[in-house]
Amino acid sequence: MHRYRSHTCGALRDSDIGQTARLSGWCHRIRDHGGVLFIDLRDHYGITQCVVTPSNPHFARLERIRVESVI
Numbered sequence: 001m002h003r004y005r006s007h008t009c010g011a012l013r014d015s016d017i018g019q020t021a022r023l024s025g026w027c028h029r030i031r032d033h034g035g036v037l038f039i040d041l042r043d044h045y046g047i048t049q050c051v052v053t054p055s056n057p058h059f060a061r062l063e064r065i066r067v068e069s070v071i
Contacts (some may be wrong), residue, residue, distance in 0.1 A: 010046025023048060027069045037062055041071070 001007075006022040027041035032038075037052040039062065046063060051064050 008045035009041055009043045009048040012048055023050070027065055027071060028065055030065065030067060032063070039065075039071075063071065 002025040004022065006020075007016070009023060009025055012021060023041055023043070025041045027039055028047055029040040029062070030037065030041040035054050037050075039050040039052060041048050041050050052059055056062070062071075
């Protein structure tokens with residue numbers, strides 16, 4: 001697709017488990033459950049839930065994002 005996206009949010013399926021996917025879109029909903037972030041990422045094609053753990057090098061930056069931020 002382009003350097004910010006290898007898949008759309010609506011295109012990911014069970015067959016993509018274990019594969020690397022690069023997504024871009026708007027933060028639809030963000031939940032922090034004891035140090036694990038759940039980010040519902042929305043694009044024109046659907047919504048994908050992203051799970052971010054503290055071991056992710058971008059965790060501190062992602063903790064500060066707000067709803068409707070583009071990532």
